[in-house]
Amino acid sequence: MFKDLLRYPIIQAPMAGGASTPMLAASVSNAGGLGFLAAGYKTAKEMEGEIAQTRQMTKRPFGVNVFVPGHEVVDESSLSAYHEKIEKEAKSVGVAIGNAHSDDDDWQNKLAALKEARMAIVSFTFGCPSSDVISELQSVGTLIAVTVTNLQEAKKAAGAGADVLCVQGIEAGGHRASFENRTEDDYGLLVLIRMIENELKLPIIAAGGLMHGKDIAAVLAAGATAAQLGTAFLRCPESGASPVHKEALGNPRFTRTSVTRAFSGRRARGLVNHFLTEYDSVAPVAYPYVHHMTKQMRKAAGQKNNPELMALWAGQGFRLSRELPASELMELLIEELK
Structure with missing residues (x-):
């Protein structure tokens, strides 16, 4: 069960390009949330190395995110x-x-490595893997999340056998997770949660502009099972975002x-x-x-x-980002949520 993976309904978003590190994922998981590694732009070997590093730092579950290759x-x-x-x-x-x-971002090698690693959860972005790929990973006990940006994508992911839907509102920082690059369906997060929750009965991870415990409470009230925060963790010392990127988030120039x-x-x-x-x-x-x-x-x-x-990827709420160690930020978010 997805809920069993986390003590608190807080997920650290997988941020490709270096921001998501083993130390960040482990810190969030150790604090009762669900940390995530970002396999995008990495080789399967690099991904395996990060999984091993994270497992040395936490006994708690954590996830890995993979890009689905496109053919445009x-x-x-x-x-x-x-x-x-x-x-x-x-x-x-x-x-x-x-x-x-x-x-193809080392797609086949990553799938083989993830099956071998028996991850607690694997999420997919930029598309929905085939039902065969999903069932292969599920056969070793891995839960599958697919990131969606509209109801049509959510229905496709559900039909392919996804266990969880990561619902991305337009407020989110970083790449739009749309299955097709030309898609420009832009829904606010709360509206999108309600649209999907009204038609499908899968657990929902809400993503997009969430920075504070009150934001987490709002998406839970709208029907989400957990909230995924990315920009909120960018300024943590455990984040691998560049010092220039971190500084820009608090710079009045932006x-x-x-x-x-x-x-x-x-x-x-x-x-x-x-x-x-x-x-x-x-x-x-x-x-x-x-x-x-x-x-x-x-x-x-x-x-x-x-x-x-x-x-300088950032969600709409970037002005509310806080420069704190991940464990302290987790404590603060949990307190605000209560």
């Missing part, structure tokens, strides 16, 4: 045009634009977030900075091609303390 056809000319437009930004931090290519394709070719919510402002309107619908194009630029910008060229 992209317009090569639009990629070339985007390359030309953003080249000067990469040069300004001393790197070249990366090669625009696609990959006043709002927006959903953009500029950094990766897939819609994602982040702090509005120079790169987002300049290139949002011309970014092609091409994930992960654009991600690979901008990756080195974003990394170099972080090393040069330049937040204007970084993907």
Whole structure:
């Protein structure tokens, strides 16, 4: 049973790109929540290493999130045009634009490793795995969560055999979890929970802009079983987010977030900075091609303390983020929830 995995209905969101670390996941699980590792952008071997590290730090359950590979056809000319437009930004931090290519994020190897690891829970983002993939993992005792952004996706995930639905509202930071990259169904979290809860009887993990115990109480009242918080944990010392990213969350220079394709070719919510402002309107619908194009630029910008060229993923509630150790933040959230 999903409820048996956590003492308190608080889940630390899997944040790909380095923010989710074994130390963060273990700290949250040890505090009675459910920590998550983010396998996106990592090899299966790297993922296995992080699972082993986390198991050394906690005996409590924790989860792993995996990206479902897409098969979208992209317009090569639009990629070339985007390359030309953003080249000067990469040069300004001393790197070249990366090669625009696609990959499956080591999908098959990750599935094999996760089955071997017998995880308590595995969640999927950017699509719904086949019922065969789901039942294979369930056969070793793993619960399956699928991240959804609308009712149609929720029904598909339920039909494929998912145990839990992670329901992502438009308020969420980072990438939209839509099954199709071109999907632009944008529902607020509370409305989406009610729509799905009205038609399906699966446990719901609510995700999107949740920062405080009162937010957790609100989604539980709306029908969710647990709340998933990402941005709220970004400024914890256990988070692997870059110091520049952490500082930006509290910097008065950044006043709002927006959903953009500029950094990766897939819609994602982040702090509005120079790169987002300049290139949002011309970014092609091409994930992960654009991600690979901008990756080195974003990394170099972080090393040069330049937040204007970084993907500063953040939910709408980023102003409410708190700089606390994960265990203390958990204590505070539990107290606020009570």
